[in-house]
Amino acid sequence: MPSDLETxxxxxxxxxxxxxxxxxxxxxxxxxxIALRRRSGEVPVVETATFTVxxxxxxxxxxxxxxxxxxxxxxxIGTLPRYGGRVTHGSxxxxxxxxxxxxxxxxxxxxxxxxxxxxxxxMAGLNPILPIGEQLLEAVSNGRRRVDAEHRARVxxxxxxxxxxxxxxxxxxxxxxxxxxxRQRVVIAAALAQRPKLLILDEPTTALDVTVQAGIxxxxxxxxxxxxxxxxxxxxxxxxxxxxxxxxxxxYAGAVIEIGGVGDVRGGPLHPYTKxxxxxxxxxxxxxxxxxxxxGEPPSTGNWPPGCRFWPRCPVAVDACRVGDQPAMRSFxxxxxxxxxxxxxx
Ligand SMILES: Nc1ncnc2c1ncn2[C@@H]1O[C@H](COP(=O)(O)OP(=O)(O)OP(=O)(O)O)[C@@H](O)[C@H]1O
Ligand SMILES: [Mg+2]
Numbered sequence: 128m129p130s131d132l133e134t135x136x137x138x139x140x141x142x143x144x145x146x147x148x149x150x151x152x153x154x155x156x157x158x159x160x161i162a163l164r165r166r167s168g169e170v171p172v173v174e175t176a177t178f179t180v181x182x183x184x185x186x187x188x189x190x191x192x193x194x195x196x197x198x199x200x201x202x203x204i205g206t207l208p209r210y211g212g213r214v215t216h217g218s219x220x221x222x223x224x225x226x227x228x229x230x231x232x233x234x235x236x237x238x239x240x241x242x243x244x245x246x247x248x249x250m251a252g253l254n255p256i257l258p259i260g261e262q263l264l265e266a267v268s269n270g271r272r273r274v275d276a277e278h279r280a281r282v283x284x285x286x287x288x289x290x291x292x293x294x295x296x297x298x299x300x301x302x303x304x305x306x307x308x309x310r311q312r313v314v315i316a317a318a319l320a321q322r323p324k325l326l327i328l329d330e331p332t333t334a335l336d337v338t339v340q341a342g343i344x345x346x347x348x349x350x351x352x353x354x355x356x357x358x359x360x361x362x363x364x365x366x367x368x369x370x371x372x373x374x375x376x377x378x379y380a381g382a383v384i385e386i387g388g389v390g391d392v393r394g395g396p397l398h399p400y401t402k403x404x405x406x407x408x409x410x411x412x413x414x415x416x417x418x419x420x421x422x423g424e425p426p427s428t429g430n431w432p433p434g435c436r437f438w439p440r441c442p443v444a445v446d447a448c449r450v451g452d453q454p455a456m457r458s459f460x461x462x463x464x465x466x467x468x469x470x471x472x473x
Contacts, residue, residue, distance in 0.1 A: 136318060152179040152201050153325055153357050154203070159217035159227075161198050163210060170429040172198050172212070176383045177312025177456060180325060180375055185358040187368030189404065190378035191419045191425050192429075196361040197247055198369075199378070203359075204244045205234035222324075235469055239269070242325030247330045247361075250310040253302035259313055266320035290346060308339035312346065321351070323457040325357040328352075332367055365408055369393065376400045378438040382453045386449050387462035397464035400437045435467065 161173040163310040188196050199209050204216050219226040221237065227235075229383045238244070246252065254262055262283040268274050268316050286294035289312040300311055311331060318326060319356040320346065328347065334339040348371040351358050362368055368375055368389070373394045377400060385398040396402040403421045423440040426432060434451055436442040448454075448467055459470070 144315050147378070151181070153164045153182045153184070153222060154359075155218075156203075157218050157220075159199075159202060159219060159433065160215045161195070161207065161212055162215045163212045165211075169215070171215075171381065172428055173202070173378075174453060175217070175455070176378075177217075177402040178383065178386055180359055182324070183339070183351070183355055183357055183370040184374065185360070186374045186376060187372035188359065188361040188376045188378060189365055189368055189401075190361075191363060191427060193380075193428060194378040195381040196378055197329055200244070200327050200359070200361060203327060204238045204242055205231070206238070215448075216264055228432060235341040239266075239323070241316075241323055241325070242320070243318035243326040245314055245318045245326070245328040245331055248334070249314045249329075250302075250307060250334065253259060253310055253313065255303050256301055258299050258301055261322065262302075263313070263317055266317040269321065283455070286313075287348070288319065289313070289316045291316070304436040306339075307335050307344055311335065311339075311343055315343075315346070317351075317355070322354070323356065325359065328358065328360045330362055331360065332362070332364075340367070341370075347371055360433060365404055375401075377404070381428065382430055382436055382465065383456065384437070384465040386456070393464055397459060397462055398437075398466045398471045399443055399468075400442050401441075435465070443471075 138266055140166070157177045159176045160171060160175065162169040162171045174219070176199055178186065188199070190196055198210070198212060199208070201210065201212070203219060214227045217227065221241070222376045226237070256272070260282055260423070263285060264274050264278055267278045267281045267285070282298060283294050286297060291297055291309060291312050297305070302313070306311065315331070324346050331347070332343050335343065344367065347358060347360070350356065351371070360368060360372060372389055375385070375387060375389055376383055377398060381399045385396060385401045387393070388395065394403060395407060407420055421440055426436060431453070432449070433438055435444070435454055436451045441448065445468065454465045456465045457469070
């Protein structure tokens with residue numbers, strides 16, 4: 128049993144946590160709910176996300192497809208309206224400043240500048256015919272029309288920073304001439320153009336093969352150290368997160384259900400869903416046994432069951448799990464879990 132649980136004491140409520148975590152963190156998210164506009168009305172897609180990212184910290188967000196990882200990332204850079212979405216409840220504090228409700232003009236001073244963003248599938252978003260140098264110049268000059276020698280020097284500096292060899296040639300090449308790994312490095316370079324304090328990477332390695340993936344993860348870890356930058360990385364793959372993050376946050380069906388240090392979660396997850404994710408990992412599977420898969424499917428957005436959203440697939444669910452609202456996160460030492468039975472079933 129993890130030591131934190133033994134010394135857990137009385138669990139604190141979600142509300143208390145939000146109050147104490149707000150001090151001194153780069154990013155403090157508390158009680159955030161996100162809804163999308165649909166023809167039938169607003170549909171919630173993320174509920175009561177509460178977490179923090181300290182300066183220089185690295186938070187990994189894991190969860191199956193549709194769990195809300197990308198929507199949560201978009202809330203942090205103010206692009207939800209592009210998807211017909213908005214934060215309906217809660218607070219997102221960036222260095223003490225409230226971001227919820229910020230007008231678009233104010234977002235422009237934060238998005239890309241203070242918080243860098245590498246969107247999901249962003250490699251495919253590179254212009255296939257515009258030279259790499261021109262695309263990076265746009266990021267460096269931040270849309271200004273006048274581009275000077277300093278901007279051009281910064282482009283070369285960025286390509287060096289992401290370890291792209293032959294930077295002087297690469298500036299005149301197009302995305303089509305680069306490998307997948309090199310394209311991803313270009314996208315990361317663009318996100319670093321304004322020297323952000325936090326870099327959000329949404330599934331940065333999903334489309335890449337294993338060796339290239341390892342190279343990108345090492346790059347992100349090195350950049351974090353060299354630039355003294357915080358990182359938030361989403362992935363459906365725990366192994367990716369464990370490579371470079373200090374904390375893991377698990378999402379299931381729009382809810383944050385576990386947060387803990389990478390070593391602690393690895394040593395013994397507090398939520399049965401995180402446990403199931405660990406047991407279904409391909410990279411650590413015992414080749415002599417069949418791979419464990421999580422039975423059933425996650426519920427579709429808006430069709431969440433009453434009670435804990437995971438109960439229909441949970442091997443330890445009891446009657447209390449099947450009624451009421453999605454259970455709130457409770458703290459156990461430095462760790463958090465939304466499982467009503469945390470501490471009982473381990
Ligand atoms: N572009 C979009 N327009 C409208 N609804 C969307 C859009 N993208 C996602 N959604 C809705 O929001 C919910 C959460 O999706 P989100 O993309 O945040 O999940 P995710 O965890 O990032 O999944 P994945 O691992 O597939 O990237 C989805 O179930 C879907 O209903
Ligand atoms: Mg996503």
